[in-house]
Amino acid sequence: MKDVRNASRIGRLQFLSDEQKRDIYLAALEIAGSIGMKVYHEEARRLLADAGAEVDGELVKMPRYLIEQARQSVPAVALIYDREGELAMELGGYNSYFGTGSDLMHTYDLETRERRDSVLEDVARAARLCDALPHMDFIMSSAHPTDVNPHHSYLLSFREMMRNSTKPLVMTAENAKDLRVMVEVATELRGGEEQLRQKPYFVVYNEPISPLEHPVESVEKLFLCADTGVPSIYSPAPLAGATAPITIAGHTAQGVAESLFGLVMHQLRRPGAPFLFGIGAAVLDMVTAQSSYNAPEYYQTYMCMVDMARWLDIPNWGYGGTSDSQLLDAQAGMEIAQLTFMAMMQGSNLNHDVGYLDFGLTGSLEEIVVVDEFVGMNRKLFQGVDVDRETMTVDTVREVGPGGHYMTTEHTYRHLRSAQWRPTVLNRYGYEKWEAEGSKDLREKAGDKARKLLAEHEPSALPENLSRVLDEKVNRFTDRVA
Amino acid sequence: MAFDKLIELVQVGDGQQVAAEVQKQLDAGNSAPTILNDGLIAAMDIVGEKMESEEMFIPEVLRSAKAMEQGLAVMKDELALDDVQASGKVVIGTVKGDLHDIGKNLVSMLLSSAGFEVIDAGINVAPDAFVAKVEETGANFLAMSALLTTTMPMMKQTIAELEQRGLRDRVKVIIGGAPVNQGYADELGADGYASDAGAAIKLAKSLRA
Numbered sequence: 001m002k003d004v005r006n007a008s009r010i011g012r013l014q015f016l017s018d019e020q021k022r023d024i025y026l027a028a029l030e031i032a033g034s035i036g037m038k039v040y041h042e043e044a045r046r047l048l049a050d051a052g053a054e055v056d057g058e059l060v061k062m063p064r065y066l067i068e069q070a071r072q073s074v075p076a077v078a079l080i081y082d083r084e085g086e087l088a089m090e091l092g093g094y095n096s097y098f099g100t101g102s103d104l105m106h107t108y109d110l111e112t113r114e115r116r117d118s119v120l121e122d123v124a125r126a127a128r129l130c131d132a133l134p135h136m137d138f139i140m141s142s143a144h145p146t147d148v149n150p151h152h153s154y155l156l157s158f159r160e161m162m163r164n165s166t167k168p169l170v171m172t173a174e175n176a177k178d179l180r181v182m183v184e185v186a187t188e189l190r191g192g193e194e195q196l197r198q199k200p201y202f203v204v205y206n207e208p209i210s211p212l213e214h215p216v217e218s219v220e221k222l223f224l225c226a227d228t229g230v231p232s233i234y235s236p237a238p239l240a241g242a243t244a245p246i247t248i249a250g251h252t253a254q255g256v257a258e259s260l261f262g263l264v265m266h267q268l269r270r271p272g273a274p275f276l277f278g279i280g281a282a283v284l285d286m287v288t289a290q291s292s293y294n295a296p297e298y299y300q301t302y303m304c305m306v307d308m309a310r311w312l313d314i315p316n317w318g319y320g321g322t323s324d325s326q327l328l329d330a331q332a333g334m335e336i337a338q339l340t341f342m343a344m345m346q347g348s349n350l351n352h353d354v355g356y357l358d359f360g361l362t363g364s365l366e367e368i369v370v371v372d373e374f375v376g377m378n379r380k381l382f383q384g385v386d387v388d389r390e391t392m393t394v395d396t397v398r399e400v401g402p403g404g405h406y407m408t409t410e411h412t413y414r415h416l417r418s419a420q421w422r423p424t425v426l427n428r429y430g431y432e433k434w435e436a437e438g439s440k441d442l443r444e445k446a447g448d449k450a451r452k453l454l455a456e457h458e459p460s461a462l463p464e465n466l467s468r469v470l471d472e473k474v475n476r477f478t479d480r481v482a
Numbered sequence: 483m484a485f486d487k488l489i490e491l492v493q494v495g496d497g498q499q500v501a502a503e504v505q506k507q508l509d510a511g512n513s514a515p516t517i518l519n520d521g522l523i524a525a526m527d528i529v530g531e532k533m534e535s536e537e538m539f540i541p542e543v544l545r546s547a548k549a550m551e552q553g554l555a556v557m558k559d560e561l562a563l564d565d566v567q568a569s570g571k572v573v574i575g576t577v578k579g580d581l582h583d584i585g586k587n588l589v590s591m592l593l594s595s596a597g598f599e600v601i602d603a604g605i606n607v608a609p610d611a612f613v614a615k616v617e618e619t620g621a622n623f624l625a626m627s628a629l630l631t632t633t634m635p636m637m638k639q640t641i642a643e644l645e646q647r648g649l650r651d652r653v654k655v656i657i658g659g660a661p662v663n664q665g666y667a668d669e670l671g672a673d674g675y676a677s678d679a680g681a682a683i684k685l686a687k688s689l690r691a
Contacts, residue, residue, distance in 0.1 A: 405587055408544050416541055432677035 002087050007094035009384030013346040015303040021311045024249060024304070028257035029064050036061035037212040037261055041219035047268050062264060070264045073271035076313045078231045080138070081199040083166040083189065084460070089137055091231075091276065091315040094347025098320050098340070098375050099138035100126055101353035102172045102205065104363035107143050110450055115362055118143035120153075122363070124160040126355070129365055129450055131165035132457035135375040138168045138203075140352055142363050151178075152478045158182050159474050163467075164459050169202035170233075170352060176220040179204065181477050183228050188469045197229030203276065203350065204230055205317075208258050210238035214265075222262060226269040233317040233350075234262030235278030239291055240301065242284040248297060252304040255279030263314070276350060278317030279305040290359050293322050294335040299342060306348045318348030321371030322356035328367050328443045332357065336371055344378050365454075366446040373425050373446075380421040425449055484512065485521035488553070492525035493532075495545030497552035504553040514560035522550045526595060533680065540588070540679070547595030569596075570690045572623035573615045573653075575603030577636035582629040585659065588679045589625065596683050598623070609640040613647055621653060623686060628659040637662075638670050654689045658682055 016024065039045050039060045054061040077092035089097045107118045110125075126142035141157040148156050154171070155178045161169050162185070173179035182202070190196040206221050208214045218234075225232035236258040238244030240251045259277050266275050281301035282291045292298055302319060309316035320340040323332035343351045353360065355368040385391075396411040406412050425445040427434060434440075440448070462470070488503045500522075507517050529546045532538040538546075554561075572593055576586045583605045594600045603615050616624055624644070628634045637657055644650045654673040657666075667675035674689060676682035 403583075405584055407541050407588065407591065408548065412541050413545060416539055430678045432681065 004087055004090050005093070005095050006379060006382070007096075007347055008345060008382035010382060011345075012094070013303060013342060014307060015300065016307045018311070020249075021308060024253050024256060024308060025311075027249075027253035028260060029067060031212075031254060031257035032062040032067065032261055033064055034061065035212065037208075037214060037258070039214045039219065039265075041214065041216045041223075044214070044219045044223070044265050048265065051264075051268050062261060066264050066268075067260050070260070070267035071312060071314070073267045074263060074275050074314055075272060076315070078200070078203075078274035078276065078315050080168045080203060080231070081201060082168050083162065083201060083462075085190070085199055088168045089350070091349045092313075093349075094310070096318075096320075096344045096348055096351060097137035098343075098351050098354055098371065099136055099167075099170060100130060100140045100142040100368060101322065101356050101360065101363075102140040102142065102170070103144035104142060104356065104361060105144055105146065106358070106362040108357075108362060108364045108366070110365050110447060110454070113447075117146045118363065119147040120145035120156055120160060123157045124164050125454060126363070126365065126368065127161045127164035128457060128459055129368060129453055131167060131459045132453040133369065133372040135372045135379065136167070136354065136368065138170055138350070138352075139165055140170045140205075141172065142355060142368075149478070149482075150174075151481050154178050155181055155474055155477055158185075159470055162470065163462055166460050168200075170205055170350070171202050172205050173221060175217040176224045177481070178477065179221050179224055181473050183224065183230060185470055185473055186230070187228075189466060193228065200229065200231050200274070202230065203233060205233045205235070206262070207234065207280070208236045208262060210236045210243040210258060211254060212258065214261065218262075219265060222266050223269050226266050226273040229270075229273060231274035231276060232266060233276040233278055234259055234266065235276070235280055235317045237280035237282055240281070240283045240297060241286060248300045248304060251281065251297075251301045252279065252308065255281070255301070255305060256308055275314065276317045277305075277309045277312065277314040280319075281305060290324070292324050293319065293353070293356065293360060294324050294339060299339065302348075303342060303346055306343075306346045309349075310347065315349050318343050318351040319353050320344075320348075320351035321354030321367070321374070322360070323367070324357075324359055326358045326362070328357065328364055328370065328446070332367065333370075333442070336367070337374060340371060340374055341378060344375070344382055365450045366443050369425060369446040369449050370442060373423060377421055377423070377426075485517070485524065488517070488521040489525040489528065492522060492546050492549050492553070493529055493538075495542060495549045497549040500549045500553040501556050504556045508557065508560070514557040517557065518554070518561065522553050523597060526550055526597060530596060530683070540592075543595055544591050547591065550595070569598055570623055570686065571599045571601070571619060571621040572625055572686065573601045573603055573612065573619060573621040574625040574627075575607035575612060575615075576605040576627045576629075577633050577640065578606055578608045579636060580628050580630055580633040581605050582627070582659075585629070585679070586625075586627040589627070589658065589676075589682045592679050592683050593625075593686060596687065598686065609636065609643040612640045613643045613649065616644070616649055616653055617647070623689070624653045624655045625682070625686075626655070626657050628657075628662060631661045634659075634661055634666070637672070641670055641672065654686075656682065656685055656689070 036059045038058045049055040080089040082088040107122045122143035123141050130136040130139045154173045186201045187196050244251045244254045281298050283295040283297045320343045323335040325331040354371045491500045533543050656674045657672050658676045664675045674685045676685045
């Protein structure tokens with residue numbers, strides 16, 4: 001089987017000591033057990049009551065042992081396979097994978113460079129671009145199509161993603177109805193329910209609402225995932241200072257409690273089903289009322305969450321390649337680099353939102369190209385350093401001697417293609433050559449690359465029978481749901 | 483094409499096999515100038531294009547050049563001097579007071595790979611030493627490199643020396659190095675400036691034509 005592990009071989013970031021992780025875990029247990037949370041899904045409340053939770057109307061208080069039990073049964077690793085059935089990601093441990101985000105209301109048009117409302121074709125374009133980029137490991141919808149019936153938007157996006165890429169997907173869905181159609185298509189793709197359970201094709205993004213509420217739709221999607229073995233994310237988006245405490249530890253503790261609360265419902269429904277822990281660590285800017293994805297406090301809670309995930313030994317949902325800036329400018333470069341580097345260094349597993357600008361409201365294909373390059377460059381970095389006779393090569397130094405050069409030694413030839421990483425859009429030209437090539441900045445070069453790939457890259461076609469099944473199921477849904 | 487295999491071997495940079503293939507072509511009755519032009523030089527033209535398009539890396543280009551030379555050696559008795567020297571003869575060196583040579587070496591190797599005959603005068607080359615080399619070898623190019631702002635004026639002195647000895651019209655003077663630019667080249671009355679090794683080869687080829 002293909003080895004897809006890519007954990008950093010150099011040092012790791014750590015934000016919390018073991019003692020601090022334990023303290024935050026105990027605080028989360030206290031929140032779940034003594035304060036409790038609102039669960040609006042009736043069947044879930046029954047399931048929780050039968051298991052021993054204290055249920056009073058919609059309020060559910062979770063005893064510690066149910067959380068401990070769920071931690072025992074949840075898998076430490078989730079294997080994700082691409083459309084063709086090849087292993088693509090080993091979620092868990094310190095492996096880091098990257099992909100687009102979902103549901104951006106606006107898109108920077110690659111041709112006009114204008115910001116406009118997102119359309120379904122933007123979903124297709126982003127998928128096709130990511131299919132061609134070597135370091136985009138999975139795809140989300142990127143755009144939220146505003147040119148279709150909102151109740152159809154997720155399923156229609158799913159169809160575009162499946163058609164335009166063989167890479168595994170992370171899906172958002174309105175509720176269990178459209179999600180069920182996606183699961184049915186994936187079941188056809190794999191050739192049966194059991195086969196899909198063995199080789200999941202997509203992961204589903206689900207979220208509770210902070211503080212401490214679990215909507216019906218979130219839980220029914222969570223249950224559908226548990227029933228079918230489709231891995232489920234259950235990641236709240238507590239907004240520090242607004243829907244969660246403003247301090248990092250309080251922000252983290254509430255988020256941990258909300259995600260683990262979902263884990264219990266999920267594991268009670270089907271023990272051993274694959275699950276991803278997470279916290280969308282958004283921070284409310286108290287002056288502009290914007291929700292920053294790149295405030296240092298965001299990074300802190302994010303990194304604390306990953307520390308907690310590794311300590312709990314549960315795969316995590318994470319973030320990378322996003323900026324608050326409205327443009328792909330120096331701020332964007334700085335934020336993309338910092339966030340993505342931290343995610344890789346700490347071993348955050350399934351990192352989305354590549355290509356986000358403007359607080360998760362506007363998408364940029366140029367930014368996706370830039371992040372792909374950044375991830376590629378850093379995958380080289382995190383491979384670590386091989387130190388042995390061949391790489392230290394004292395004999396070559398002897399052969400060359402003082403005043404010689406290494407341009408034509410056998411050792412240089414032997415390592416020429418593997419020793420150095422090559423950029424595709426970062427500039428390595430001298431001034432004159434750069435000027436002769438049009439004095440382009442990074443955004444222009446990334447745009448050129450995106451346009452070229454979109455014009456030339458032909459994703460592997462969906463088999464005829466599957467394409468028919470996909471159309472039939474999607475059309476039946478769109479005919480039925482007004 | 484009869485020389486497909488030879489062209490491929492030069493690109494791969496396998497000198498021994500290039501030499502063997504050249505011998506085979508001679509035995510088959512092909513003339514040495516034909517093998518040179520349609521085989522070895524044609525191959526190096528492709529190598530040059532691949533370097534330009536970033537498909538080949540500099541050490542690979544140098545290996546191809548070395549392989550070509552091994553092929554050339556097989557034919558040295560058959561080839562008239564004119565066949566080989568048609569493309570130009572370059573005296574190259576780092577100016578007096580300057581010991582930096584990797585840039586100069588790179589240009590020197592790439593010029594060879596592009597078919598120039600290169601006479602490397604080395605580093606710390608005084609103006610009269612440059613001129614003596616030009617005179618002695620009958621070169622039609624003089625290429626000077628400097629990495630330091632303090633040594634740049636030596637380029638001007640060397641050109642003055644060439645003029646004094648009546649050799650200025652015989653050679654094209656080209657200059658390069660980090661502190662040098664087109665403006666400086668114009669000021670000196672040099673024939674050309676190149677900002678990097680790849681540009682130096684293009685410049686020399688354009689001046690040769």
